[in-house]
Amino acid sequence: MCGIVGAVAQRPIADILIEGLRRLEYRGYDSAGLAVIDPVTQQLRCIKTAGKVQALSDAEHAAPAHGVVGIAHTRWATHGKPEVRNAHPQVSGSSIAIVHNGIIENFQEIKQELCAEGYQFASDTDTEVIAHLIHKIWQRERRDFFGCVRQVVARLSGAYGLAVINSEQPDSIIVARSGSPIVIGVGIGENFIASDPSALGQVTDRFIYLEEDDIAEVTRDKITIYNGTAPVNRETVRLHLDNDEVLKGHYRHYMQKEIFEQPDVVKNTLQGRISKTQILEQSFGVAAKAFLDKAKSVQIVACGTSYHAGMVAKSWIETIAGLPCGVDIASEYRYRKVLVPQDCLFITISQSGETADTLAALRYAKTLGYAGFFTVCNVANSSLVRESDVALMTFAGREIGVASTKAFTTQLAVLAVLAVALAKRRGLSAAQEKDYVKDLNQLPQTIVDTLALDADIKQLSNDFGEKHHALFLGRGVQYPVAKEGALKLKEISYIHAEAYPAGELKHGPLALVDADMPVIAVAPNNELLEKLKSNLQEVSARGGQLYVFAHREAGFQNNAGLSVLNMPHCSKFLEPIIYTIPLQLLAYHVAVLRGTDVDRPRNLATSLTVE
Numbered sequence: 024m025c026g027i028v029g030a031v032a033q034r035p036i037a038d039i040l041i042e043g044l045r046r047l048e049y050r051g052y053d054s055a056g057l058a059v060i061d062p063v064t065q066q067l068r069c070i071k072t073a074g075k076v077q078a079l080s081d082a083e084h085a086a087p088a089h090g091v092v093g094i095a096h097t098r099w100a101t102h103g104k105p106e107v108r109n110a111h112p113q114v115s116g117s118s119i120a121i122v123h124n125g126i127i128e129n130f131q132e133i134k135q136e137l138c139a140e141g142y143q144f145a146s147d148t149d150t151e152v153i154a155h156l157i158h159k160i161w162q163r164e165r166r167d168f169f170g171c172v173r174q175v176v177a178r179l180s181g182a183y184g185l186a187v188i189n190s191e192q193p194d195s196i197i198v199a200r201s202g203s204p205i206v207i208g209v210g211i212g213e214n215f216i217a218s219d220p221s222a223l224g225q226v227t228d229r230f231i232y233l234e235e236d237d238i239a240e241v242t243r244d245k246i247t248i249y250n251g252t253a254p255v256n257r258e259t260v261r262l263h264l265d266n267d268e269v270l271k272g273h274y275r276h277y278m279q280k281e282i283f284e285q286p287d288v289v290k291n292t293l294q295g296r297i298s299k300t301q302i303l304e305q306s307f308g309v310a311a312k313a314f315l316d317k318a319k320s321v322q323i324v325a326c327g328t329s330y331h332a333g334m335v336a337k338s339w340i341e342t343i344a345g346l347p348c349g350v351d352i353a354s355e356y357r358y359r360k361v362l363v364p365q366d367c368l369f370i371t372i373s374q375s376g377e378t379a380d381t382l383a384a385l386r387y388a389k390t391l392g393y394a395g396f397f398t399v400c401n402v403a404n405s406s407l408v409r410e411s412d413v414a415l416m417t418f419a420g421r422e423i424g425v426a427s428t429k430a431f432t433t434q435l436a437v438l439a440v441l442a443v444a445l446a447k448r449r450g451l452s453a454a455q456e457k458d459y460v461k462d463l464n465q466l467p468q469t470i471v472d473t474l475a476l477d478a479d480i481k482q483l484s485n486d487f488g489e490k491h492h493a494l495f496l497g498r499g500v501q502y503p504v505a506k507e508g509a510l511k512l513k514e515i516s517y518i519h520a521e522a523y524p525a526g527e528l529k530h531g532p533l534a535l536v537d538a539d540m541p542v543i544a545v546a547p548n549n550e551l552l553e554k555l556k557s558n559l560q561e562v563s564a565r566g567g568q569l570y571v572f573a574h575r576e577a578g579f580q581n582n583a584g585l586s587v588l589n590m591p592h593c594s595k596f597l598e599p600i601i602y603t604i605p606l607q608l609l610a611y612h613v614a615v616l617r618g619t620d621v622d623r624p625r626n627l628a629t630s631l632t633v634e
């Protein structure tokens with residue numbers, strides 16, 4: 024999604040704004056802009072460019088924007104094409120500028136009203152209505168700008184995180200949050216705002232998170248926050264944002280770095296949660312126990328890659344813990360009639376903790392009578408963490424590549440521990456627990472062994488450079504793995520890829536199989552192996568080219584139509600984690616070969632804070 028940054032300082036801020044946008048570029052990058060108030064002339068100066076933040080930086084260097092108060096934005100288009108006129112800030116008159124994340128649902132109605140009063144619209148955005156509405160009220164009242172913005176915000180429906188400046192009131196920024204995060208970065212004699220604290224790591228380590236429906240006036244030395252008509256206090260938290268983390272090091276892309284970080288981040292995520300022989304359930308926090316004791320079933324809700332983690336977790340929770348488990352895509356769940364069984368535990372899974380659909384699903388679920396709300400999440404202080412009873416954090420570190428990799432495997436590590444914790448309540452013996460925990464303890468090393476296949480997979484990727492389609496097959500718990508592999512490939516290489524449970528091949532997709540359709544299969548040595556082999560025969564018989572990631576004892580032989588890549592030995596339990604890794608590497612190498620922007624694929628964003 025889009026990114027917002029702003030500053031009210033005593034020093035020039037253009038470089039701070041642009042650096043903040045660079046750090047947020049993983050959220051959206053089709054156009055960018057900034058607006059500052061010149062301290063001498065008190066005029067608003069706005070620069071906007073199409074494309075990445077570098078274009079904005081070049082434009083600003085060519086004609087510097089002098090200012091000590093300002094706002095900036097990097098955009099992921101929702102309303103209106105990614106063109107300069109639709110980039111933010113959106114401006115009204117000569118004094119008001121606004122940046123906005125989210126979607127204003129009643130913008131057409133407000134637009135009609137403003138058009139009737141003579142306002143002319145220069146963009147196709149929903150955001151421009153907010154700028155004009157603020158302008159209209161400010162022209163009428165000419166006092167208490169904070170109050171004017173509060174009146175406007177009260178008229179908006181939808182989701183927003185926004186920041187406004189007014190060159191006629193040049194010493195403040197006003198920010199508001201409803202459904203899309205905003206933080207205030209606290210400085211000394213200067214303050215900052217952003218949609219994500221990572222934008223401000225270079226200027227402060229103290230942050231105030233706005234809560235839902237908060238609106239704040241931020242000046243150099245004062246922060247005033249209201250919720251409704253009442254002033255409120257919000258805690259200041261200290262965050263240690265490790266800047267090294269955002270550097271690529273010797274890797275060519277963030278995605279590559281993040282794939283290779285998996286042994287470490289999975290280890291971090293498991294640390295403190297397992298001993299040599301046991302699950303350490305107290306690491307879930309004191310609140311978790313009562314919910315786990317009570318749970319008779321589980322409902323998981325998530326989007327994208329996190330949804331695939333949910334599909335794997337469903338299989339674990341049902342087979343290991345013997346509890347019924349449902350899994351839904353959040354954008355569907357939030358609009359369907361749901362029947363909630365008694366004592367059902369609701370779990371969201373999300374890397375960012377800010378995905379609008381997942382958050383809305385949680386809020387909807389809270390009206391339905393679930394027994395408790397867990398989230399598996401990578402971002403402390405995110406909305407999902409704050410609104411859930413229990414947060415099971417993944418310690419993946421910041422994920423910058425848009426195609427999620429280490430977030431997925433750390434989610435699975437947490438969910439595996441959770442499945443065993445639930446199983447313990449339903450008769451899992453100490454010996455069985457010990458076996459599962461042994462597997463988990465070996466997991467980081469097995470990931471290292473799997474990453475050693477990188478060179479072979481790079482070699483394999485040469486076959487995919489010219490392809491337009493690919494089919495991924497898996498069975499049982501490997502079906503979500505196949506889905507994740509297909510998602511990775513389509514996201515970053517733009518090759519159309521689909522995943523099927525292999526048994527379903529004959530019911531349609533087999534019609535597509537020919538020499539131009541590579542078929543990738545994940546084939547651990549499990550009880551479905553022979554069934555999978557029969558399905559793959561159906562592909563070979565039709566001249567399809569097969570690529571099989573197989574257990575070395577699965578009995579596949581390389582031949583003209585079949586390329587086999589032998590996987591290291593791993594426990595059956597954790598095969599979904601291990602078999603995902605070669606598919607990440609395959610997608611990565613194919614994308615590099617095709618010359619796409621691996622970390623910032625077209626049209627996508629890391630965190631989707633709009634519906």
Ligand code: G6P
Nearest residue numbers: 327328329373374375378427628
């Ligand atoms: C976007 C990202 C995906 C991610 C999904 C859910 O589509 O590009 O990588 O899986 O959102 O995000 P979440 O933060 O909720 O896991």
